[in-house]
Structure formats: C-alpha cells, structure tokens
Amino acid sequence: MGWFKRLKDGIQTATKxxxxxxxxxxxxxxxxxxxxxxxxxxxxxxxxxxCDYHVRIGSHDYFDIIFDGKYxxxxxxxxxxxxxxxxxxxxxxxxxxxxRKKTDLTDAITVAVGKVKxxxxxxxxxxxxxxxxxxxxxxxxxxxxAIDYSLEHKIPLMVISKSGGARMMESAFSLMQMxxxxxxxxxxxxxxxxxFSFLTDPTTGGVTASFAMLGDINFAEPKALIGFAGxxxxxxxxxxxxxEGFQTSEFLxxxxxxxxxxxxxxxxxxxxxxxxxxxx
Amino acid sequence: MVFLDFExxxxxxxxxxxKIQQVGEEGVLDVEPMIKELxxxxxxxxxxxxxxxxxxxxxxxxxxxxxPYTLYYINQMCRKFIELHGDRYYADDKAIVGGIGNLDGMNxxxxxxxxxxxxxxxxxxxxxxxxxEGYRKALxxxxxxxxxxxxxxxxxxxxxxxxxxxxxxxxxxxxxxxNLFEMAQLRVPIVCTVIGEGASGGAIGxxxxxxxxMLENTWYSVISPESCSSILWRNWDNKELAAEALKLxxxxxxxxxxxxxxxxEPLGGAHTAPEDMAKALKxxxxxxxxxxxEMDPDERIEARIDKYSxxxxxxRAGEKVEDKPE
Numbered sequence: 335m336g337w338f339k340r341l342k343d344g345i346q347t348a349t350k351x352x353x354x355x356x357x358x359x360x361x362x363x364x365x366x367x368x369x370x371x372x373x374x375x376x377x378x379x380x381x382x383x384x385c386d387y388h389v390r391i392g393s394h395d396y397f398d399i400i401f402d403g404k405y406x407x408x409x410x411x412x413x414x415x416x417x418x419x420x421x422x423x424x425x426x427x428x429x430x431x432x433x434r435k436k437t438d439l440t441d442a443i444t445v446a447v448g449k450v451k452x453x454x455x456x457x458x459x460x461x462x463x464x465x466x467x468x469x470x471x472x473x474x475x476x477x478x479x480a481i482d483y484s485l486e487h488k489i490p491l492m493v494i495s496k497s498g499g500a501r502m503m504e505s506a507f508s509l510m511q512m513x514x515x516x517x518x519x520x521x522x523x524x525x526x527x528x529x530f531s532f533l534t535d536p537t538t539g540g541v542t543a544s545f546a547m548l549g550d551i552n553f554a555e556p557k558a559l560i561g562f563a564g565x566x567x568x569x570x571x572x573x574x575x576x577x578e579g580f581q582t583s584e585f586l587x588x589x590x591x592x593x594x595x596x597x598x599x600x601x602x603x604x605x606x607x608x609x610x611x612x613x614x
Numbered sequence: 615m616v617f618l619d620f621e622x623x624x625x626x627x628x629x630x631x632x633k634i635q636q637v638g639e640e641g642v643l644d645v646e647p648m649i650k651e652l653x654x655x656x657x658x659x660x661x662x663x664x665x666x667x668x669x670x671x672x673x674x675x676x677x678x679x680x681x682p683y684t685l686y687y688i689n690q691m692c693r694k695f696i697e698l699h700g701d702r703y704y705a706d707d708k709a710i711v712g713g714i715g716n717l718d719g720m721n722x723x724x725x726x727x728x729x730x731x732x733x734x735x736x737x738x739x740x741x742x743x744x745x746x747e748g749y750r751k752a753l754x755x756x757x758x759x760x761x762x763x764x765x766x767x768x769x770x771x772x773x774x775x776x777x778x779x780x781x782x783x784x785x786x787x788x789x790x791x792x793n794l795f796e797m798a799q800l801r802v803p804i805v806c807t808v809i810g811e812g813a814s815g816g817a818i819g820x821x822x823x824x825x826x827x828m829l830e831n832t833w834y835s836v837i838s839p840e841s842c843s844s845i846l847w848r849n850w851d852n853k854e855l856a857a858e859a860l861k862l863x864x865x866x867x868x869x870x871x872x873x874x875x876x877x878x879e880p881l882g883g884a885h886t887a888p889e890d891m892a893k894a895l896k897x898x899x900x901x902x903x904x905x906x907x908e909m910d911p912d913e914r915i916e917a918r919i920d921k922y923s924x925x926x927x928x929x930r931a932g933e934k935v936e937d938k939p940e
Contacts, residue, residue, distance in 0.1 A: 411931035418861050422846035440931075471926030478923055500814070500836045502846060505860045506872050509814060509836040510925040513822045516794035517919045524799075540836070542787035543775075543815045548795050562787035562815070563777030567841075571777050581782060591785050 363387050379598040388555050388598055390535060392437075393444035393459035396494055400457065400602050405448030408456075409479045414441055414472045418505055426503040429465060437463045441472040442497065445480045447489065451606035453614060456484045459494040462536070467497035469541055470504040474511030477545060481518045484527055490614050491522060492530040492605065495546040498564075499539020512544035519548050528612040530605070533560050533583070533592070551593045551608060554583035618674050620663060627656050660882050667831070669857035672864075673839055675831040676810045680885040682892070683742075684711055684726030684769045687809065690892035691899075692716055692724070700751060704784065707748030709740045709776070710820070712755045714764070717900060723759035725752045725820055726769030729810070742811070743776035746789035749819045753793050760801050765903045768806040768820045773838060775816030790819040797822040798922070799915055803906035805899050807877065808832045808864075809884075824918050825902040826872075828864035829891070830879040834872075835862035872925060 361375045362368070365387035375382070379399060380389045397405050420426040434440065442464040447456045458480040460467045477493060484491040500508040522529050531549025533542075535558035542562055546552075554560060561568075561581040569576055579585055586592045596604050617625040631652045638645035667675070675681075688695050692715035699706040712725035727744060730736035752768075759766045775786055797804060797820075804823035812821070812834030828834060837845075839857035844850050867873045877898050880887035906914060 413929045413931060415927055415929050417927040418859070420859050422856075422859065423848075472928045475926050475928055502837055502842055502860075504927075505836050505862065506834055506867060506870065507926055509818060509834075510872055510922065512791075512815065512818055513794055513798070514922045514925055516791060517798035517822065517922045520795060520799045521919065540815055543790040543819075544794055545791070547785075547788040547791035561782050562775065562790070563782065567777045568779060568782065572779055574779075576779065580779070589783050589785065591788055 361389075364389075379601075381598055386556070386597070388535065388557065390462055390496070392461045392463060393439075393446075393494070396459045397444075397446050397448065397457065399598065400450055400455075400605060401446070401448035402450060402452065405446045408445045408447060408483060409476050410440060412440065412472045412475060414470050414504075416503070417471075417507065418503070420503040420505070422503075429503065433464050437461060439464050441476070442467045442469070442501075443473045443476050445476050445483075447483065447487075450602060450609060453606060453609040454487070454489045455492055455605065455609060456480050456487075456489050457492045457494065460496040460541075462496045462498075465501060467541075468499065468501035468508070469497060469511050470501035470508045471511065473497075473501075474508075474514045477515045478518050481515075481522050484522060484529075485525055488525075488527060488614075490528045490530065490609055490612065492532060493545055493549075494532045494534060495537040495541050496534045497537060497539070497541040499541055509540065512540045515545040516548060519545060523550075528608075528614065530608060533586075534558050536560070538562065538564055547591065550612075552591065553594050553596055553604075554586065554592050555598060556583055556595050558583045560586050616679050618671070618678065620667075620671050620674070623659050624656065624663065627652060627659060631656070664881055664883075668854070669833070669860070669863055670839065670854040672831050673811075673833050673853075673857050673862070675883045676833055678883060678885050681810060682884055682888040683731070683771060684724075684728045684809065686888065687769060687892050687895060688713075688715060688724055688726070690889060691896040693718075695724070698755060701747040701754055703747065703750060705745075705747045707740075707745050707751055708738055709742050709744040709772070710748035710752055712752060717767075717896065717903075720765070720900070720903065721762075722765045722767050722903070723755050724767045724769065725755055726809070727772040727816075727820070729771060740776060742772045743774055744772065744816060744819070745776050745778070745781045746784040746786050749775075749786075749789035749793050752820050753789075753796055756797065756800055756804075763802060765803040765805065765906070766800065766823075767899055767903075768804065768823065770806060770808045770812050770817045770821050770834075771810030772813055772816045773811050774813040775819060787815075790815050793819050794822050798919055801911040801915065803903055803914065804918075805902045805906070807895065807899070808834050808873075809895070811838075813838050822918075822922070824906050824914060824921075825874045827875050827877050827898055827902075828867060828873050829877050829884060829895070830864055831883050832864060833857075833862040834864075834867050835860045 363382040366385040368384040370383045380391045416426040445458045533554040537560045695715040697713040711728045727742045729742040730739040805825045806823040807827040839853040842856040843852040864876045884891040
C-alpha cells in the first residue's frame with residue numbers, strides 16, 4: 335500500500351498555475367537518445383556531447399563555426415519563382431512562402447565571404463530546412479555567382495552540400511542546374527582556384543551528381559548520408575535489405591570518393607590548412 | 615502492330631481494314647472503294663489523335679515497344695560503324711553503346727543509351743539504365759574523340775541511371791558529375807538528341823552539348839512522372855497529372871529555351887516510319903556539326919558554358935515576388 339492516497343481524480347490545479355517548461359532548453363539526441371542542454375550542444379559544435387552525433391545545422395551555423403567572426407553575405411536578393419505554375423498537393427508558391435516563413439531564409443543556399451584564420455574564403459552553404467535543401471534555379475544561380483566571385487577576387491570556394499537533390503517543382507530547370515554548376519566549375523579549375531566540396535548529411539541526387547562530387551578536395555562530416563539514389567529507391571530496386579553503413583561518409587571514403595572525413599570540431603582548423611596548402 | 619490506349623479508335627479501324635482485305639482476297643466482291651475510304655478514315659483519325667497529345671501520351675509514345683533505339687539510328691545513319699566496348703576500369707556497360715562512325719564522309723563518335731527489343735534483350739540492356747561504367751565508357755570515347763578531332767554525337771534514351779547497390783559503390787554520382795564537367799570543356803563539337811526518354815541525371819550524364827535536340831514525341835525531365843507522383847502525391851496513380859505539371863514535352867523544353875530545336879516525327883510517331891526518322895535525325899545532326907565546326911574550339915567552349923549559365927528562372931528582391939497575385 336502506498337503512503338499517499340489520491341483523494342480526487344484528475345488534475346485539480348487551475349490552468350493559470352500550470353508551469354511551462356521553456357522550449358529549446360533540452361536536446362534529445364536522435365542517435366543515442368541521451369538528453370543534453372542546448373547550451374552544451376552549441377558549445378560542442380552542435381554535436382551530441384554523449385555520442386558525437388552531428389546534428390543537422392543551417393548555413394549560418396556553419397558560417398559561425400568556420401569564419402573568423404564576421405562575414406559578408408552575398409547575392410541575398412535572389413528569389414525562386416514558380417515559373418512552371420507547378421501544383422502537386424500544394425502549389426509551389428505556397429511551399430515557397432511557408433518555407434521562407436519557417437526558415438527566415440530566401441532559398442536553400444546562402445553564400446558568404448569571410449576569413450578563416452585570416453585567409454579569405456567564399457562559402458556557399460545549403461539549408462536542408464528549406465524544401466529539403468533542394469536545388470532549383472536559385473541554388474544553381476547562387477553557386478554560379480559564387481564561382482564568378484571567387485574567380486574575380488581569386489579566392490578559394492567551398493560549397494557545403496546538404497540536399498535531397500533537385501527541386502522537382504522546377505522540373506527541367508532544376509535538372510539543368512546540374513549542367514550549369516558543373517560547367518561553371520570548369521572555369522574555376524582553369525583559373526587554378528581551389529574548390530573544396532564539403533558533403534554533409536544528407537547529400538543525394540542531382541547535387542551529388544554535379545558540384546558535390548567535383549571538388550579538388552571532397553570531404554565530409556562523419557556518418558552523413560551521401561549517394562545518388564535514395565536508400566528507399568535502391569531497396570525497392572534490388573528487393574534486398576541494404577548493408578549496414580551503406581551510403582555513409584565512411585562507405586564513400588572506403589570506396590574512394592572522399593579525401594577524408596572531418597569532425598565538426600576540427601573543421602575550421604582543417605579548412606585553414608587546406609587554403610594554406612593550396613597556396614592561398 | 616502495338617496500339618497504345620489512346621490509339622484505340624485506330625485499332626478498330628485497322629481491324630475493319632484487315633477483315634475487308636480478307637473478303638477482297640476471296641475475290642467475290644470489289645472492296646477497293648471500301649479500302650480507300652477506310653484508309654482515308656485512318657489517316658484522319660490519326661491526325662486527330664496526334665494533333666493534340668497530352669504530356670502523358672507523349673511519355674507513352676516515347677516508350678512505345680516498336681520505337682527505334684540508338685543502334686537502329688546508328689546503323690541507318692552510318693555507312694561504317696565500329697562499336698567500342700568497356701570503360702577500361704571495370705566493365706562494359708550494355709546500357710550505353712558507343713563507337714566511331716562515318717556520317718556521309720564525316721567521322722564522328724556516337725554514344726547513346728540502348729534499350730532491348732525483346733524481353734531477353736531488355737534485361738541484357740538493363741532497360742537502358744546505365745551503371746557508372748557506362749558513363750565512364752562514354753567519357754573515354756569522348757576524350758578519344760577530342761584527341762582525333764572528331765565531333766561527338768549523343769543519343770539519349772533512358773528511364774534513369776540505374777539505382778543499384780553496386781552503382782552506388784562504384785560512384786554513380788561521381789561518374790555523372792565527371793561527365794558534366796568534362797563535356798563542358800571538351801574541345802570538339804557535341805550534339806545531343808533525346809530520341810526517347812530523357813530522365814534526370816541519367817540522361818544529362820551524356821546530355822551536355824553545344825546543341826541539344828529532342829524528337830517530337832519524347833520527354834526530358836528531372837524525374838519520371840511515375841516517381842514524381844509517388845513522391846509528391848504519395849501514390850503511383852497521378853502520373854498523368856505529374857506529366858502535365860512537369861511540363862516535360864519537347865514543345866515545353868523548346869519554349870523554355872532549354873533545348874535548341876525539335877525534330878519532327880512522322881505522323882503516329884518515330885516507329886511508324888523509322889527510316890524517315892533516321893534521315894531527319896541525320897540531317898539535323900550534320901547541319902549542327904557543320905555550323906559548330908566553323909567556330910574556334912575555345913570560343914565554342916565559352917559559348918557552351920555561357921548557354922548553360924543562363925538557364926534558370928528567378929527574381930531579384932527589388933522585383934517583388936512574395937505577394938505576387940495568384
């Protein structure tokens with residue numbers, strides 16, 4: 335028998351006395367399910383303090399981690415348009431509107447120029463939170479603009495990929511961004527300006543099959559999903575379960591498609607070294 | 615003859631024609647006027663059906679089982695052709711064929727996806743879905759073309775790059791990306807034509823060129839209508855809607871400025887008069903190559919990159935976009 339007995343059923347406390355637990359204080363790891371404070375998480379480069387799981391972060395978080403403090407955003411004025419008047423379950427214009435509202439971003443990529451340990455670098459970083467980081471005309475154009483900026487100022491370029499692939503709502507226009515970005519990268523190569531491709535979780539589809547695989551250095555965060563076809567599609571095609579660790583960064587490193595994997599806590603140092611060793 | 619669902623009115627007319635011809639063979643009746651009448655009716659019905667095809671109907675036509683494939687066109691267009699095999703790293707992909715051919719006195723390298731003509735061959739060709747070694751074979755042949763100053767001709771006909779386990783292991787994405795990068799700066803002219811299906815990365819992996827054409831009843835898109843339906847509508851039943859929404863026909867692609875020209879097909883589709891189709895294709899390819907050969911290689915490469923750099927639709931913030939009236 336218990337020490338206390340409930341005399342009245344149900345919750346008796348009036349709603350106005352209810353105590354709210356503030357949001358955003360705690361983080362529960364998707365990988366190990368351990369809980370830590372958001373403060374601890376931030377101080378640990380958005381990695382789980384218990385298991386080092388790299389939490390998906392946005393373009394501005396990467397800028398904060400990589401650049402020496404301040405940086406300048408470039409080409410902020412580009413917006414996607416619904417040129418094809420594409421409607422599936424929802425019109426594309428609606429999807430764009432709600433994505434802009436939800437993320438406070440203009441599209442799935444942000445470009446900035448800044449310094450990493452006093453060495454200049456242009457970074458184009460993708461945001462998965464904006465329609466799955468999908469590549470439409472704006473993503474292609476901004477990467478193109480970033481390439482032009484790198485060429486003009488002779489500054490190395492880094493692209494941080496985090497994308498489900500091409501943006502279906504822009505149909506062939508999104509497909510052509512693969513050709514566009516890859517074609518423009520040849521100009522950077524010809525000018526001898528290094529291009530670093532950093533692949534993060536997830537990088538799939540048309541993004542992997544264009545600029546993400548074309549770096550002078552291809553490197554990735556640990557345990558990121560990287561591939562051409564999505565795991566579900568492959569599973570349906572071969573009608574077999576996929577092996578453990580298939581399409582992870584470690585898998586790609588093993589098969590020769592990455593130069594190395596870097597922990598987020600060492601990212602800034604590594605990038606500074608890369609710029610230095612390429613003579614910039 | 616194979617009839618697609620929207621060709622049903624034609625099927626019954628052909629049926630009637632066949633019956634009347636049988637009666638005619640018996641020699642009792644003079645069926646000549648009836649046959650003439652039916653043939654006119656068939657022509658008109660065909661015209662009616664084909665003057666107003668939907669996106670999905672064109673997708674069906676592009677997959678017509680009697681449609682000519684890459685090797686057919688190569689054999690029709692070239693007096694001589696040597697097929698070359700293998701990527702020199704891993705294997706010979708049967709879904710992409712390639713080699714050197716002679717196009718009316720002009721030596722060219724021709725590369726294209728190949729589908730099979732019957733069940734066994736379809737499996738052998740992996741339904742035109744290439745693995746990384748296919749794209750690498752294509753690149754090897756293109757680099758060879760560059761060394762010997764031969765123009766490159768690509769014929770595109772694929773439901774997509776193969777989404778298999780080994781394809782991922784061997785770097786499907788890298789193989790396609792590498793082709794895009796190298797094709798952008800290849801020093802010889804590149805002329806690409808979509809002759810059937812132009813699905814996504816698998817198509818563009820041999821599809822970046824100075825001139826890109828589409829046959830009239832083909833499609834080019836970032837995703838097949840079926841897969842688009844399954845992802846965006848979350849079921850397989852909206853492929854017709856998806857085909858319309860994706861605006862994937864040759865007319866759309868031309869209107870958007872994403873391809874350079876449409877090559878007319880014989881009434882009823884390429885398979886109804888394949889020899890005529892091959893002639894038209896050859897004419898377009900030869901003309902394009904002749905024009906492109908006038909240009910200096912560096913100039914041609916710059917023009918090629920500039921062409922792709924301009925593809926895309928977006929607005930600048932000043933132009934106001936968010937509260938566009940709907």
